[in-house]
Amino acid sequence: MTTTDATNHQVRLAARPTGTPTPDVWAHTEEPVAEPGEGQLVVRVSHISLDPAMRGWMDDRPSYVPPVGLNEVMRALGAGEVVASSHPDFPVGTHVSGMFGVQEYALSDGRGLLAVDPSAAPMSTYLAALGMTGMTAYFGLFDVGAAKQGDTVLVSGAAGAVGTMVGQLAKIRGCRVVGIAGGAAKCALLTDELGFDAALDYREEGLARRLREATPDGVQVFFDNVGGEVLDAGLTRISRGARVVLCGAISQYNSRERVAGPTNYLSLLVNRARMEGFIVFDFADRYAEAAAEIAGWLREGRLRSKEDVVTGSVADFPATLLRLFRGENVGKLVLQIA
Amino acid sequence: MTTTDATNHQVRLAARPTGTPTPDVWAHTEEPVAEPGEGQLVVRVSHISLDPAMRGWMDDRPSYVPPVGLNEVMRALGAGEVVASSHPDFPVGTHVSGMFGVQEYALSDGRGLLAVDPSAAPMSTYLAALGMTGMTAYFGLFDVGAAKQGDTVLVSGAAGAVGTMVGQLAKIRGCRVVGIAGGAAKCALLTDELGFDAALDYREEGLARRLREATPDGVQVFFDNVGGEVLDAGLTRISRGARVVLCGAISQYNSRERVAGPTNYLSLLVNRARMEGFIVFDFADRYAEAAAEIAGWLREGRLRSKEDVVTGSVADFPATLLRLFRGENVGKLVLQIA
Numbered sequence: 001m002t003t004t005d006a007t008n009h010q011v012r013l014a015a016r017p018t019g020t021p022t023p024d025v026w027a028h029t030e031e032p033v034a035e036p037g038e039g040q041l042v043v044r045v046s047h048i049s050l051d052p053a054m055r056g057w058m059d060d061r062p063s064y065v066p067p068v069g070l071n072e073v074m075r076a077l078g079a080g081e082v083v084a085s086s087h088p089d090f091p092v093g094t095h096v097s098g099m100f101g102v103q104e105y106a107l108s109d110g111r112g113l114l115a116v117d118p119s120a121a122p123m124s125t126y127l128a129a130l131g132m133t134g135m136t137a138y139f140g141l142f143d144v145g146a147a148k149q150g151d152t153v154l155v156s157g158a159a160g161a162v163g164t165m166v167g168q169l170a171k172i173r174g175c176r177v178v179g180i181a182g183g184a185a186k187c188a189l190l191t192d193e194l195g196f197d198a199a200l201d202y203r204e205e206g207l208a209r210r211l212r213e214a215t216p217d218g219v220q221v222f223f224d225n226v227g228g229e230v231l232d233a234g235l236t237r238i239s240r241g242a243r244v245v246l247c248g249a250i251s252q253y254n255s256r257e258r259v260a261g262p263t264n265y266l267s268l269l270v271n272r273a274r275m276e277g278f279i280v281f282d283f284a285d286r287y288a289e290a291a292a293e294i295a296g297w298l299r300e301g302r303l304r305s306k307e308d309v310v311t312g313s314v315a316d317f318p319a320t321l322l323r324l325f326r327g328e329n330v331g332k333l334v335l336q337i338a
Numbered sequence: 339m340t341t342t343d344a345t346n347h348q349v350r351l352a353a354r355p356t357g358t359p360t361p362d363v364w365a366h367t368e369e370p371v372a373e374p375g376e377g378q379l380v381v382r383v384s385h386i387s388l389d390p391a392m393r394g395w396m397d398d399r400p401s402y403v404p405p406v407g408l409n410e411v412m413r414a415l416g417a418g419e420v421v422a423s424s425h426p427d428f429p430v431g432t433h434v435s436g437m438f439g440v441q442e443y444a445l446s447d448g449r450g451l452l453a454v455d456p457s458a459a460p461m462s463t464y465l466a467a468l469g470m471t472g473m474t475a476y477f478g479l480f481d482v483g484a485a486k487q488g489d490t491v492l493v494s495g496a497a498g499a500v501g502t503m504v505g506q507l508a509k510i511r512g513c514r515v516v517g518i519a520g521g522a523a524k525c526a527l528l529t530d531e532l533g534f535d536a537a538l539d540y541r542e543e544g545l546a547r548r549l550r551e552a553t554p555d556g557v558q559v560f561f562d563n564v565g566g567e568v569l570d571a572g573l574t575r576i577s578r579g580a581r582v583v584l585c586g587a588i589s590q591y592n593s594r595e596r597v598a599g600p601t602n603y604l605s606l607l608v609n610r611a612r613m614e615g616f617i618v619f620d621f622a623d624r625y626a627e628a629a630a631e632i633a634g635w636l637r638e639g640r641l642r643s644k645e646d647v648v649t650g651s652v653a654d655f656p657a658t659l660l661r662l663f664r665g666e667n668v669g670k671l672v673l674q675i676a
Contacts, residue, residue, distance in 0.1 A: 064608045232599070246607045261570070261599030269584045269615030270402045277607030 006033040010103035011317045013068045016060055020254040020325060025058070026318045027071070033084075034107040041085035043096055043106045048314070049077035049127040050321050050333040051161070052225075055253040064279045073101040074317070077132055079116065079123045080106070090115065097126045102317045104337060114287075121298065121305075128332035129165060129298060129305030130291055132280060136247060137165035138290040139283040142173070144276055145221040145245040149174035152215055154234050156202075157225030159186035160324075161332035162247060164194060164306040166223045171195045172302055175221070178214045180207075180230055182327045189330060194304065207233050221245065227252045228260050235264035244268070244275035254325055306331025311338050344371040348441035349655045351406045354398055358592040358663060363396070364656045365409070371422075372445040379423035381434055381444045386652070387415035387465040388659055388671040389499070390563075393591040402617045411439040412655070415470055417454065417461045418444070428453065435464045440655045442675060459636070459643075466670035467503060467636060467643030468629050470618060474585060475503035476628040477621040480511070482614055483559040483583040487512035490553050492572050494540075495563030495588060497524035498662075499670035502532060502644040504561045509533045510640055513559070516552045518545075518568055520665045527668060532642065545571050559583065565590045566598050573602035582606070582613035592663055644669025649676050 007030050014027035036042050057075050060067050068075050078100035082090050087110045090096060098113040100106035116126045128134065140162075141147050153170040157163045158179025167190065170177045179190045179199045187199035198214040200207060211233055218239030224231050227249030238244065252259045268275055283290075297303035308329040310320050320335050345368050352365035374380050395413050398405050406413050416438035420428050425448045428434060436451040438444035454464045466472065478500075479485050491508040495501045496517025505528065508515045517528045517537045525537035536552040538545060549571055556577030562569050565587025576582065590597045606613055621628075635641035646667040648658050658673050 062608075064610075227604075246604070248607070249604055252604075258601050259604060261601040261603050263596050263599040265599050265603070265613070266565075266584070266587055266590070266597060266615070268613060269586070270617070272402075272614075272616050272620060274612045274614035275603070275606060276610075276612035277604070278610050279608070282610060 006105065007031070008033045008103055008105040009314050010073050010101070011314050012071055013058060013074050014071065016070070017058055019256040021055070021058065021318065021321065023318055026074075028315055033105045036084050036086045036107065038086050040107060040109050041082050041087040041090045043078075043080040043098070043100055043108060044083045045078045045080040045100050045104055045106055046337055047079040047123050047127055048100075048102055048317065048335040048337070049131070049133075050317075050324055050335060051077070051132075052248050052250045052253060052324055054321065055325070064281070073103050075099065076102045076317075077127060078106070079126050079131075095123065097131060102314055104314055120295070122307075124307045124309050124332070124334045124336065125298075125305045127334055128161060128307050129294055129303065133161045133332050134165055134294050134305075135283065135287055135290055136280040137162050137169055138294065139280060139286070140245050140247050140278055141166050141169050141221070141223060143283070144278045145223060145243045147173055147175055147221045150176075151220035152176045152178065152217055153221045153223065154178050154180070154211075154215065154219045154237065155223040155225070156180045156230045156234065157248070157250060158190055158196070158199065159330050160225060160250075161306075161329075163223075163225055164190075164304075164331050167196050168194055168303050170221075172297060176217075178211075178219075180211075180226070180234075186330060194306070202230055202233075208236060211237055218242070223247060224249075226250055231262050232264045235262055235267040238267055238271050238273050240271050240273070242271055242273040244273065246275060246277040250325065307334055308332060309334045309336050311336045313337060344443065345369070346371045346441055346443040347652050348411050348439070349652050350409050351396060351412050352409065354408070355396055357594040359393070359396065359656065359659065361656055364412075366653055371443045374422050374424045374445060376424050378445060378447050379420050379425040379428045381418040381436070381438055381446060382421045383416045383418040383438050383442055383444055384675055385417040385461050385465055386438075386440055386655065386673040386675070387469070387471075388655075388662055388673060389415070389470075390586050390588045390591060390662055392659065393663070402619070411441050413437065414440045414655075415465060416444070417464050433461065435469060440652055442652055458633070460645075462645045462647050462670070462672045462674065463636075463643045465672055466499065466645050467632055467641065471499045471670050472503055472632050472643075473621065473625055473628055474618040475500050475507055476632065477618060477624070478583050478585050478616055479504050479507050479559070479561060481621070482616045483561060483581045485511055485513055485559045489558035490514045490516065490555055491559045491561065492516050492518070492553065492557045492575065493561040493563070494518045494568045494572065495586070496528055496534070496537065497668050498563060498588075499644075499667075500585060501561075501563055502528075502642075502669050505534050506532055506641050508559075510635060514555075516549075516557075518549075518564070518572075524668060532644070540568055540571075546574060549575055556580070561585060562587075564588055565600075569600050570602045573600055573605040576605055576609050576611050578609050578611070580609060580611040582611065584613060584615040588663065645672055646670060647672045647674050649674045651676060
């Protein structure tokens with residue numbers, strides 16, 4: 001099978017952003033689709049995952065993964081179909097997910113690829129509940145946060161990709177779940193559709209008071225995706241021995257100032273509590289176990305994979321990414337390549 | 339035995355301080371020494387412990403213990419001798435430590451009292467290495483910090499009561515130990531007398547660079563007594579899976595501004611590290627075990643109880659307390675009643 005005639009459109013990181021990524025940090029390029037060599041394959045990418053973590057990958061500083069190099073194709077998780085293959089495990093027609101980048105065709109040696117079943121779930125769901133988003137929620141809540149029945153779980157960025165999963169997983173575990181999100185519509189979604197016990201709009205006045213009322217027994221697990229003032233508000237409600245799970249800090253990623261550290265961090269001291277960060281990649285050897293459990297809950301209707309699928313071309317990636325930082329998405333933001 | 343003729347001089351909290359406690363927040367009172375009723379005893383206090391935590395006890399806000407009430411005798415750990423007793427376990431002549439307050443004589447029902455042996459160690463040592471200071475260092479380092487052989491342990495406030503203990507205990511455990519302290523004299527003490535591998539003066543320029551050089555393998559345990567910029571500096575050096583032990587934040591206790599939260603807290607995320615607070619009281623059922631182990635190390639000469647003993651009267655308590663916040667003490671600050 002050949003892909004010789006196709007053109008691969010790509011989005012590359014042309015410059016490092018200061019603050020919010022502006023259009024000029026991106027370069028739109030095209031090149032012929034590569035031919036797979038021995039042990040290689042080519043994926044036609046149908047879905048690209050948009051994640052807050054991408055902002056960190058764009059900065060040139062040490063982190064849990066190397067930064068995206070200048071003029072490299074922007075790093076991104078994606079899903080698609082194998083269209084050319086000299087790899088025994090991934091024949092043409094196989095549907096896969098993996099780190100394909102922001103481009104239409106990705107050459108791969110198969111490492112890190114997962115075969116997925118498009119008849120069992122929409123392809124976008126393999127980037128959401130059944131993908132890294134679901135894994136992040138599952139291991140962050142159950143392993144790092146050690147959430148157990150009867151706990152009150154507070155989740156910030158609750159209407160986002162990971163937040164919608166964390167809240168639902170916590171309900172399945174038998175927790176009381178309080179979400180913090182931006183805007184009345186998101187809050188209504190959390191309580192009316194996803195089973196949250198309470199949802200608080202951080203844009204409204206009196207967050208501290210409303211949070212106090214919504215957590216009469218304190219907070220045993222605080223899953224923070226946001227940082228800044230929301231993290232500080234949550235820290236006022238943690239109870240003795242609480243676990244604060246650091247998953248992200250979307251409020252800070254585009255800051256041109258110093259990151260705002262949690263003023264209320266001494267609440268950890270008086271409450272003998274811990275704040276702990278994690279990176280989902282560390283749990284890779286248990287993804288299959290988690291995915292199987294999540295798939296079961298999806299089938300039983302106990303869990304919904306909330307997805308916000310934008311249809312377009314790879315050229316729409318830069319503008320779509322900004323929706324994350326403006327809080328415009330509900331659930332997992334995915335760019336579907338038309 | 340009677341104590342009828344003696345007068346008990348006391349220091350009471352007369353007003354809540356804003357920032358650094360000024361003389362007017364204290365009241366100096368006297369009253370007749372109480373007669374012990376059935377099951378009670380009276381201690382003549384010979385040594386009073388001065389601790390950074392006292393500043394927190396003076397504020398009227400929820401914490402791990404109730405605030406000291408207005409016009410109550412200031413809360414303080416102390417040591418002394420039983421001078422009147424109707425308590426079967428603590429006859430006259432017994433030496434004891436306990437929460438006696440800033441006063442010359444304390445009435446007690448025996449709860450929370452420990453009998454101590456003045457022939458085995460100086461009385462001040464029962465407030466230092468063999469007292470709450472030693473317990474704090476021991477459980478904070480070994481239990482919360484999980485320090486193990488080969489770890490690099492960073493300790494801030496390293497020349498203070500807890501800091502001098504943490505560094506020495508870490509050396510006994512086989513760790514590399516780096517201390518942060520204020521001034522060349524303290525730093526020299528740490529390396530020359532207490533066996534620290536390196537000591538950094540935070541008042542000198544270039545702390546970040548010097549810290550990087552002193553911790554080539556990163557920091558696996560960061561025992562923080564200081565908060566503020568020192569906490570932020572340490573967070574830049576933590577390695578994957580590190581434990582940041584929150585013991586105190588002496589740089590922040592007298593702040594009239596908001597507490598400075600750790601700007602570099604996202605280092606916890608990328609390093610899958612945790613920051614955890616603790617209160618030594620939670621380990622009360624293991625004090626005897628820890629004290630026995632520490633006593634052994636003292637006898638063997640592997641550990642020194644660094645004490646800064648000021649001789650005076652209870653009226654000297656307010657001025658002596660301020661020495662802590664100016665960083666004038668080396669080791670455990672104790673007021674010995676003349």
